Amino acid sequence: MEGLISLKSSPGTSLRSFPSFNQPPNSFARRFSMDLPLRRSSFPAIRAQHPGTISPKEEEEEDALKVKEWEVGMFQNEVAASQGIRIRRRPPTGPPLHYVGPFEFRLQNDGNTPRNILEEIVWHKDTEVSQMKERRPLATLKKFIENAPPTRDFVGALKAAHSRTGLPGLIAEVKKASPSRGILREDFDPVEIARAYEKGGAACLSVLTDEKFFKGSFENLEAIRNAGVQCPLLCKEFVIDAWQIYYARIKGADAILLIAAVLPDLDIRYMVKICKMLGLAALVEVHDEREMDRVLGIEGIELIGINNRNLETFEVDISNTKKLLEGERGQLICQKDIIVVGESGLFTPDHVGYVQEAGVKAVLVGESIVKQSDPGKGITGLFGRDISL
Numbered sequence: 001m002e003g004l005i006s007l008k009s010s011p012g013t014s015l016r017s018f019p020s021f022n023q024p025p026n027s028f029a030r031r032f033s034m035d036l037p038l039r040r041s042s043f044p045a046i047r048a049q050h051p052g053t054i055s056p057k058e059e060e061e062e063d064a065l066k067v068k069e070w071e072v073g074m075f076q077n078e079v080a081a082s083q084g085i086r087i088r089r090r091p092p093t094g095p096p097l098h099y100v101g102p103f104e105f106r107l108q109n110d111g112n113t114p115r116n117i118l119e120e121i122v123w124h125k126d127t128e129v130s131q132m133k134e135r136r137p138l139a140t141l142k143k144f145i146e147n148a149p150p151t152r153d154f155v156g157a158l159k160a161a162h163s164r165t166g167l168p169g170l171i172a173e174v175k176k177a178s179p180s181r182g183i184l185r186e187d188f189d190p191v192e193i194a195r196a197y198e199k200g201g202a203a204c205l206s207v208l209t210d211e212k213f214f215k216g217s218f219e220n221l222e223a224i225r226n227a228g229v230q231c232p233l234l235c236k237e238f239v240i241d242a243w244q245i246y247y248a249r250i251k252g253a254d255a256i257l258l259i260a261a262v263l264p265d266l267d268i269r270y271m272v273k274i275c276k277m278l279g280l281a282a283l284v285e286v287h288d289e290r291e292m293d294r295v296l297g298i299e300g301i302e303l304i305g306i307n308n309r310n311l312e313t314f315e316v317d318i319s320n321t322k323k324l325l326e327g328e329r330g331q332l333i334c335q336k337d338i339i340v341v342g343e344s345g346l347f348t349p350d351h352v353g354y355v356q357e358a359g360v361k362a363v364l365v366g367e368s369i370v371k372q373s374d375p376g377k378g379i380t381g382l383f384g385r386d387i388s389l
């Protein structure tokens with residue numbers, strides 16, 4: 001457990017028992033992680049419609065639910081840590097003071113400061129997603145899905161491009177900015193860039209939907225889909241909740257990213273199943289051997305991305321792809337017929353050749369092509385030849 005929690009009773013009050021965070025994770029955590037946000041969402045809505053109609057008892061219930069939700073966050077952190085995941089799902093300081101009633105609540109650890117950029121993104125995402133869920137509950141999303149156009153075959157498009165060109169199939173990224181590089185392109189028109197990529201021979205596109213850190217959006221994803229771009233689309237998000245997968249499907253995604261550095265095994269298993277149910281491909285991203293071994297232990301994975309960028313330090317090293325595909329891991333990947341995508345830091349035909357030699361059948365590239373005045377020609381530069389033919 002991260003640090004110590006001290007609960008001091010205020011004068012004249014007795015100390016209520018507070019659940020231990022070291023209880024084994026069980027259905028409790030799962031139940032709350034799925035149901036709670038939906039139940040919570042009704043409270044603010046009711047309050048908005050009927051101001052002043054929430055009784056003290058209901059308010060107490062709402063607070064109790066928020067406390068439970070915070071406990072779940074702590075469970076999730078513990079489960080994740082046991083799998084070597086360093087990213088904590090939520091800040092360790094817990095719910096605001098009034099949620100714990102009469103107690104003074106303090107954490108004696110490193111407080112609310114994220115340890116690295118990935119953790120900062122995840123903490124922000126947690127707040128963002130709960131707000132989005134309140135505005136559009138899952139039940140509403142499910143209705144939209146019934147009328148959504150069918151998904152396109154993301155993995156099939158990569159395989160077809162690889163067989164056609166003899167080169168890794170390209171997932172070209174529509175990326176305006178990044179935490180490590182800042183703004184990559186000032187005159188950023190997502191649809192124009194997507195069309196240029198398609199014309200340049202990209203098999204699939206990756207569209208960043210995170211607004212705060214990457215200046216992307218779900219509107220960009222939707223606009224590209226509605227513009228008639230044929231390449232299947234990857235929703236490049238920081239998924240922490242199954243709700244986001246449903247939302248991505250509605251906004252036109254054909255595939256979605258799941259990051260092993262953020263998601264415990266059980267979440268990956270569960271989310272991969274949801275993706276299948278919705279007709280989406282899941283690109284499960286790993287960065288080190290431990291993450292690769294965890295993901296290889298999960299049934300039903302068709303697509304693994306090896307990120308050459310360490311998302312905690314920004315360090316990029318393309319030899320990471322080779323390292324993770326050597327020996328038994330590479331053999332197991334072949335046996336399981338998994339397509340591997342080499343991600344990040346690819347700028348030249350030599351780089352592409354290097355990761356292809358290591359065993360990838362696809363590459364995911366952003367910076368080197370999005371920065372070119374004609375991103376389609378950027379693709380020709382990246383591969384050393386025109387791959388649209």
Ligand SMILES: O=C(O)c1ccccc1NCC(=O)[C@H](O)[C@H](O)COP(=O)(O)O
Binds near residue numbers: 346366367
């Ligand atoms: O790109 C970043 O700075 C970054 C920081 C923190 C988390 C994720 C980040 N990038 C996501 C990606 O991995 C890349 O957008 C993608 O692989 C393309 O990389 P590149 O070709 O190097 O732009």
